[in-house]
Amino acid sequence: MKRRDFIKATGLGGLAVSSAALAAPVVAPVVQPHKTYKWKMVTSWPKNFPGLGAGAEFLAKIINDLSDGQLQIKVYGAGEIVPAMEVFDAVSQGKVEMGHSASYYWRNKGAVNQFFTTIPFGLTAQEMNAWLYYGGGMDLWREAYEHHGLIPTAAGNTGVQMAGWFNREINDIQDLSGLKMRIPGFGANALTAAKGTVVTLAGGELFSALQSGAIDATEWVGPYNDLAFGLYKIAKYYYYPAWHEPGSTMECMINKKAYESLPKQLQNIVTYASRVANQDMLAEFTAKNGQALHTLVNEHRVDLRPLPFAVLKQMRQYVDEAIRNEAAKDPFTQKVYDSIEQFRQQVSAWHDVSERAYMNMRALINDSKKFDYCTPVVEEARPPTV
Amino acid sequence: MKRRDFIKATGLGGLAVSSAALAAPVVAPVVQPHKTYKWKMVTSWPKNFPGLGAGAEFLAKIINDLSDGQLQIKVYGAGEIVPAMEVFDAVSQGKVEMGHSASYYWRNKGAVNQFFTTIPFGLTAQEMNAWLYYGGGMDLWREAYEHHGLIPTAAGNTGVQMAGWFNREINDIQDLSGLKMRIPGFGANALTAAKGTVVTLAGGELFSALQSGAIDATEWVGPYNDLAFGLYKIAKYYYYPAWHEPGSTMECMINKKAYESLPKQLQNIVTYASRVANQDMLAEFTAKNGQALHTLVNEHRVDLRPLPFAVLKQMRQYVDEAIRNEAAKDPFTQKVYDSIEQFRQQVSAWHDVSERAYMNMRALINDSKKFDYCTPVVEEARPPTV
Numbered sequence: 048m049k050r051r052d053f054i055k056a057t058g059l060g061g062l063a064v065s066s067a068a069l070a071a072p073v074v075a076p077v078v079q080p081h082k083t084y085k086w087k088m089v090t091s092w093p094k095n096f097p098g099l100g101a102g103a104e105f106l107a108k109i110i111n112d113l114s115d116g117q118l119q120i121k122v123y124g125a126g127e128i129v130p131a132m133e134v135f136d137a138v139s140q141g142k143v144e145m146g147h148s149a150s151y152y153w154r155n156k157g158a159v160n161q162f163f164t165t166i167p168f169g170l171t172a173q174e175m176n177a178w179l180y181y182g183g184g185m186d187l188w189r190e191a192y193e194h195h196g197l198i199p200t201a202a203g204n205t206g207v208q209m210a211g212w213f214n215r216e217i218n219d220i221q222d223l224s225g226l227k228m229r230i231p232g233f234g235a236n237a238l239t240a241a242k243g244t245v246v247t248l249a250g251g252e253l254f255s256a257l258q259s260g261a262i263d264a265t266e267w268v269g270p271y272n273d274l275a276f277g278l279y280k281i282a283k284y285y286y287y288p289a290w291h292e293p294g295s296t297m298e299c300m301i302n303k304k305a306y307e308s309l310p311k312q313l314q315n316i317v318t319y320a321s322r323v324a325n326q327d328m329l330a331e332f333t334a335k336n337g338q339a340l341h342t343l344v345n346e347h348r349v350d351l352r353p354l355p356f357a358v359l360k361q362m363r364q365y366v367d368e369a370i371r372n373e374a375a376k377d378p379f380t381q382k383v384y385d386s387i388e389q390f391r392q393q394v395s396a397w398h399d400v401s402e403r404a405y406m407n408m409r410a411l412i413n414d415s416k417k418f419d420y421c422t423p424v425v426e427e428a429r430p431p432t433v
Numbered sequence: 434m435k436r437r438d439f440i441k442a443t444g445l446g447g448l449a450v451s452s453a454a455l456a457a458p459v460v461a462p463v464v465q466p467h468k469t470y471k472w473k474m475v476t477s478w479p480k481n482f483p484g485l486g487a488g489a490e491f492l493a494k495i496i497n498d499l500s501d502g503q504l505q506i507k508v509y510g511a512g513e514i515v516p517a518m519e520v521f522d523a524v525s526q527g528k529v530e531m532g533h534s535a536s537y538y539w540r541n542k543g544a545v546n547q548f549f550t551t552i553p554f555g556l557t558a559q560e561m562n563a564w565l566y567y568g569g570g571m572d573l574w575r576e577a578y579e580h581h582g583l584i585p586t587a588a589g590n591t592g593v594q595m596a597g598w599f600n601r602e603i604n605d606i607q608d609l610s611g612l613k614m615r616i617p618g619f620g621a622n623a624l625t626a627a628k629g630t631v632v633t634l635a636g637g638e639l640f641s642a643l644q645s646g647a648i649d650a651t652e653w654v655g656p657y658n659d660l661a662f663g664l665y666k667i668a669k670y671y672y673y674p675a676w677h678e679p680g681s682t683m684e685c686m687i688n689k690k691a692y693e694s695l696p697k698q699l700q701n702i703v704t705y706a707s708r709v710a711n712q713d714m715l716a717e718f719t720a721k722n723g724q725a726l727h728t729l730v731n732e733h734r735v736d737l738r739p740l741p742f743a744v745l746k747q748m749r750q751y752v753d754e755a756i757r758n759e760a761a762k763d764p765f766t767q768k769v770y771d772s773i774e775q776f777r778q779q780v781s782a783w784h785d786v787s788e789r790a791y792m793n794m795r796a797l798i799n800d801s802k803k804f805d806y807c808t809p810v811v812e813e814a815r816p817p818t819v
């Protein structure tokens with residue numbers, strides 16, 4: 048407490064105190080502590096859900112730890128205050144102060160929102176963070192959310208996901224025709240172009256929808272979260288890689304007025320705590336997806352398969368068309384897309400000689416099991432173009 | 434300020450105040466503000482050096498922002514208080530409260546220290562963070578530093594580095610024989626086994642050593658930092674990938690007594706601020722290495738080359754032997770090595786179908802320039818073993 052605050056709190060500021068009061072033994076004055084803020088955070092995740100839900104809980108804990116309890120956040124699962132898909136409105140309208148979700152769920156509020164989670168064939172988690180913090184991404188995201196009365200932060204990342212669970216084999220692009228699948232973001236546009244049917248469902252509804260036959264396929268996150276939902280019990284094929292979600296950024300959104308009511312220190316705490324949560328979720332998924340994949344394949348005998356390259360190539364064409372069309376409708380969306388594309392080109396040239404070259408070399412040296420487009424080859428050295 | 438602290442500060446705690454004092458107009462009591470801590474952070478980086486040095490400065494800023502100035506850290510470049518390679522001793526002995534460096538510089542204090550930066554053919558940045566925060570790595574690191582009176586945090590990561598700058602071509606393993614090279618950590622053991630000569634130099638000395646012919650080759654970090662040192666002016670060949678440093682974790686070390694003298698909230702701030710800095714440096718390097726590589730190749734016409742696969746395979750054998758020998762000398766070192774190895778095996782199986790498969794697929798689809806072991810191939814689908 049600063050001196051000025053103390054004086055105000057105790058009412059002693061520069062005033063003489065009556066002698067009647069002073070004659071009595073002095074009772075220790077009641078000192079007003081720092082104003083405590085109690086906030087609610089609604090989420091799009093089932094209560095106590097591993098990974099995504101745990102990430103929201105951890106964010107609340109970091110804020111509490113950093114502020115010594117001055118800013119206390121209570122986390123609510125999907126449906127406790129508002130349903131999973133109403134998190135945006137609840138925070139935007141000030142019903143609650145904070146939300147934890149993913150921006151691509153809000154395409155109906157503006158097509159541009161999808162770009163801040165991930166775009167198909169786009170950036171990995173490490174590349175997304177580079178774009179957000181050092182490529183202008185966060186500024187664009189703040190601009191996109193501003194007129195909704197929201198301040199966004201990146202507050203988690205799943206890493207490269209899985210392509211999803213399918214009750215039928217996918218051998219060519221025709222196999223997607225008529226397929227009823229839950230898939231968000233621009234991946235949904237590609238499925239529509241391939242004559243599939245897009246179904247919108249929150250995570251908590253996936254198991255029963257797949258079991259009842261309401262859907263034929265679903266993507267969710269990756270081995271760790273997919274194992275938790277038991278999706279292996281009701282879908283035979285588990286496809287990779289996640290062409291549609293190469294590094295999905297989870298979001299924390301803060302009601303702008305609530306944020307502005309905080310002292311500067313607590314604003315900093317919310318911002319930096321999000322960055323800790325952003326990194327932490329990726330570390331958790333990276334560690335636990337490894338264990339969960341091992342369990343799925345070796346205990347539950349899941350049929351792990353690569354999507355055929357020709358299917359992926361076709362989906363890429365569909366996706367590009369969908370994104371270009373969407374971006375062309377609005378200059379700001381175009382600006383965001385151009386920013387990501389330019390960043391992707393430069394960062395993938397660098398990752399060709401660093402992350403990707405290293406991982407391929409390591410796999411080759413360790414004689415890692417070779418399968419489809421994961422297999423690196425040793426060729427004559429040729430100078431790359433960067 | 435808590436009530437108890439206030440009472441102590443003002444001396445009013447439960448005591449009657451003499452009537453003489455009370456008869457006079459009450460002067461507003463002098464309230465002790467929060468105690469302010471002013472700390473020094475020494476670093477192994479040249480003053481104001483981009484990337485690594487900027488990371489240390491940013492860590493200090495985050496701590497200042499989060500504590501509202503209650504914990505103020507002044508950052509010193511290498512040689513300002515102590516030389517680059519005396520950071521460990523300075524913090525351990527309590528000469529200063531904090532240091533920013535890399536644990537593999539301290540192999541003379543204990544071979545185990547090398548494992549907490551990176552090991553050759555080991556974990557990438559994303560995998561290191563997963564191991565540190567969710568694979569038991571941080572606990573082991575704390576244990577390793579405990580008897581030096583130090584508390585370590587992970588406070589930056591360079592991502593996959595480059596193999597280095599060479600004044601001669603490396604076509605087979607014999608080309609390393611007689612080579613005088615600056616290379617830290619276990620990579621140095623492999624060079625020695627290949628009959629090269631290891632030279633220990635701080636970053637600031639590299640340019641002149643390479644220029645004078647005191648060394649024939651040096652690794653440093655990656656395009657962004659290497660460009661800043663101007664290494665392209667004096668060495669012809671720039672080799673990749675960094676077999677010896679696939680994701681180096683930078684460290685913040687805190688004098689244990691100094692840390693324990695902090696209130697719990699400031700301790701939390703130091704820990705979480707390190708995690709922000711850890712993520713931030715990786716994002717910065719990822720973004721800026723892309724730009725710098727483009728400049729090096731297209732403006733400065735640097736000869737960018739892959740190390741021959743046969744050389745890497747041989748270095749891997751040398752490295753394994755060196756690490757196994759070192760680990761066998763001491764049960765704790767063995768424990769740390771086993772922990773990393775077990776983690777690497779599981780996480781690379783996961784990354785085979787996620788990060789690596791995705792990046793290869795993206796490169797294929799974008800018809801990215803193909804060169805040596807970066808080139809993915811499309812094969813018949815085969816179920817992988819995980």
